[in-house]
Amino acid sequence: MTAQDNRLANAPAVHIELEPFHVIAAPQLAESPLAESGICMNPCCSRPFPPTRPWQVYCCEGCRRAGEAEFRAIGHRAAPALLAWRLGKYERADEALRDLSRAGRRYLGTLASEWVADRARRSESI
Numbered sequence: 064m065t066a067q068d069n070r071l072a073n074a075p076a077v078h079i080e081l082e083p084f085h086v087i088a089a090p091q092l093a094e095s096p097l098a099e100s101g102i103c104m105n106p107c108c109s110r111p112f113p114p115t116r117p118w119q120v121y122c123c124e125g126c127r128r129a130g131e132a133e134f135r136a137i138g139h140r141a142a143p144a145l146l147a148w149r150l151g152k153y154e155r156a157d158e159a160l161r162d163l164s165r166a167g168r169r170y171l172g173t174l175a176s177e178w179v180a181d182r183a184r185r186s187e188s189i
Contacts, residue, residue, distance in 0.1 A: 085118075105129050106186040137178055144170040 085092060098104035098120045101111055105126035112122035121127040144167040151157070151164025 106182045107189060109186050109189055137174070140174055141171060143167075144174070 081087075100117075101114055103110050103112060103122040103126050104120040105122075107129070108122060108126050110122055121130055147163045147167030148171065149164075149167075151160040151162075151167075154160045154164065
């Protein structure tokens with residue numbers, strides 16, 4: 064183990080005290096849910112199922128795991144762009160940081176559009 068590895072071995076985990084999106088946006092999600100109730104949210108499945116809980120969006124454990132993996136993959140792509148966008152959002156003096164911030168914002172918009180289009184394509188192909 065190198066000195067660098069040892070230093071990071073006991074690094075504190077990320078600690079963000081922000082409620083999950085589904086909690087913060089509960090009233091809005093009740094009016095306009097991300098997934099139709101009783102239709103699996105996994106775009107490669109999309110089959111009807113009888114939900115056993117009001118918040119259930121996947122028909123089975125396999126679809127839930129696939130959904131978590133997809134969200135994780137999108138999160139890994141989005142995280143650096145989110146940091147760049149936010150770090151330079153209010154920057155006035157450092158033009159390079161402002162450029163980086165704009166690139167992060169553009170990337171997030173493109174990523175969101177591509178992801179939604181990809182989900183629609185996968186949902187239609189079944």
